[in-house]
Amino acid sequence: MSGVRVLVGTRKGAFILTSDGGRKRWKVDGPHFAGWEIYHLKGSPADPDRIYASQSSGWFGQVLQRSNDAGKTWAAAGNQFQYEGETGTHLWYDDTPHPWEFKRVWHLEPSLDDPDRVYAGVEDAAFFESRDGATTWTELAGLRTHPTASGWTPGAGGLCLHTIVIDPTNPERIYIAISAAGVFRSEDGGKSWRPANKGLRSNTMPDEDAEVGHCVHRIAMHPSRPQTLFMQKHWDVMRTDDCADTWREISGNLPTDFGFVIDVNANDPETVYVIPITSDSHHFVPDGKLRVYRSKTGGDDWEALTNGLPQKDCYVNVLRDAMDVDSLDPSGIYFGTSGGQVYVSPDGGDSWSAIVRDLPAVLSVEVQTLK
């Protein structure tokens, strides 16, 4: 019997939502780690019962949690994220050099084939790897020591490495995104990196098409077409079909091309979803209407999906890690809001309903398809 498990990270704990393949009736479990910020949880593709969670607090710092039984029980794993060698500096908001300082883990990306291997993207931006189930962590320092790194500047949310995408046909090829440095690609499992931002333009920089410095919010890939990536940049929705060698804009008829999330339908690599947000000064949806936009043409031509979503007096935001898809047929689409709602569409976006409405502000949504 197929089913789904939705892992939800919030400002005040983690929740696990489960349903059968119908995705109509839900069981809500939590809060786990009540009172702590849960930036991200993610299950291992190789062992769905193995789940990692990033737990943090302004008071108590970073904790890494691991479950071996699908979130029924948890144990604290290793939380020592030490930068390798000289830490150096990046630029601060006022353009002065600022020492690299570890603050938190934004994103966890388990290996595709080894439950004990997991990558972590952290703030201040760096790329870590564990090969022992998150017990110990090693920085792959080629990213942080990239020649451009001393010129990286934080976005408003900090200098965070928030997105990690592994090419399923070549796990040595990894893409990451940093706010506000941009996309980097590795061909050697994270040892070395090069910027992959050609085609991006950002008017927040004096050189609008600079090699680095772009505030990339999220990138997404369909596993069957790993040379194609979709991007929600601070402003602009983008696409590449050559492994991020070049990008082109596909914002098309979106009401605004600012936003955070972007994802691809599991059953169609040309069906893409975004949730437009009014602007970088108005972190809520336009016109009081919560609308997911879907393109069935790989971008440029977008349709608003509203059936079951609030269409008046709605002023929520949807953060970069707070959308995911399941791989059932039809594919389910999920997202969580700053207002604490988690919505599901079991039919690829045609209709929506709230699984829960009153959680703490949602930071991340990850879906495990259980077959």
Next chain:
Amino acid sequence: MIQVVLPRNLQILAGVGRVVEVQVQGPATQRSVLDALEADHPALLGTVRDAVTKKRRPMIRFFACEEDLSNEPLDAPLPAPVAEGKEPLLIIGAIAGG
């Protein structure tokens, strides 16, 4: 045994009650008490003080015997009632909100 009072979030993290007891080697100081606490409860590593520098996390305070010991040297002796187990060392999270 020295008594240490933990904030609620750390009680949950370590799976313990409000008060934990630790045995220290040598003089009772902030360092020796925290060393013993982390040895007994590894889940607390890095949550009260930085795991490498041993510096107190900025929003954590140490109180005992109605005194704020937060800025005392790490190796300064704790008050005698704490060392004798008559008074607890309180680990406090700075007040939240406004």
